[in-house]
Amino acid sequence: MSDKTSLAVLPSVDRVMNFAALKPLIDGYGRQAVLASVRALLAEVRKTLIASGNGTRLDEAWFEAQCRARLEQTEKPSLRPVFNLTGTVLHTNLGRALLPLEAQQAVLEVMSKPANVEYDLKSGSRGERDEHVERLLCELTGAEAVTVVNNNAAAVFLVLNTLALGKEVPVSRGELIEIGGSFRIPDIMKRAGCKLIEVGTTNRTHLKDYEDALNAHTALLMKVHTSNYAIQGFTASVPEKDLAALANKHGLPFMVDLGSGTLVNLKDFGLPAEPTPQQTLGHGADVVTFSGDKLLGGPQAGLIVGAKEFLKKIKKNPLKRALRVDKIKLAALEAVLRLYRDPERLKERLPTLRLLTRPQKEIEALAARLLPLVEKSLAGRARVSMKPCHSQIGSGALPVEMLPSHCIAILPPQTERHPGTWLEKIAAAFRALPVPVIGRIEDNAFCLDLRCLEDEKAFAGQLSRLA
């Protein structure tokens, strides 16, 4: 084909498809995908030819290269792994907890094979999917019964819809929280079909406020763990024990939304304490809800634990069917819960805990090893240094507590006239790497917090692409 190409000599779709050079693409990606890319390519060539009137060299090799580039782009999975160097360990937008090896293996086992999800192997009759985690969760939390749904938002919704439909639920004004992604307690209550009765004030709520709100229409008392913010100064809230006693006195259930909820005392791991479901149940709560993929370190799930009497009703709610988890999640959750039976080895085996407790010294040493590599890949185009920083737990857990960490800080050259734009561009360049690297812009620098970087080799191996 000549250098100058006119619309008249553009090859037909059929001809391009028959190019020998395209055969390997057809073998690899399938005829239909290649056909779509050829069509799109020809349409584009036609348009640019009309727009520019210019000729392009359109030989077989050119078609092969263009189609291959398109196919690589379109066949790349939309959902794929990234490096989370944001410094937020449980990053909701980056998928929260990383599953331990034990959970990965359990998932692999059941995902491609039939499994006894709702089948009782002893009797050969229908079983209950909650049973696969019920015994473990009861053992770990001291609850009488449990059920599992898709996430904690669903758990709160299901409990309220079961126990408070068409009735009133008093909640402290200091606990009317919003979690990222538009989960708001007042909204979820409305959708669950119950009426929120606000009690107390933003900073102070007393037992008397709850007492005054009680009447014949009250369904239950609810406490929400204010996990993603802290009220400081002149504050008061009613302890779980007192609310449990009040609920009990009036024959009402008492539910607590713990949000994160961990099954171990985080103080034992050198981390700030976070309430556990076992403590809350010990304080007299009848139903406790918490997330599977926050501090627990498992798959996305909503765990509802508590007294048999209420769990029985919750499980019977027809909406439970709409919110239930699949076998993949159940397998992962069971494997993660099992790890909690051996708290001594938990830190090594559970990625969430391992990352949260990673010693700053280790992160600093990692930064020192990577600094020259990052510097080299950006040679002369940026100022690169390492410095201490703070990571956070994320997902609303322990918002004020920070974890000392270390980062690589990338700054624009001193002469850069638009440092803000420059930083956005460098962040975009890191995101465009084969395994996207997500950092954060802070103090006029693009920071890569290395706390969550475990695959050092894979990270270093793709840096040369920044050049």
Ligand SMILES: *Cc1c(COP(=O)(O)O)cnc(C)c1O
């Ligand atoms: C995170 C959180 C939720 C929502 O949990 P998901 O698992 O994200 O659905 C609800 N309540 C509280 C207090 C939370 O912290």
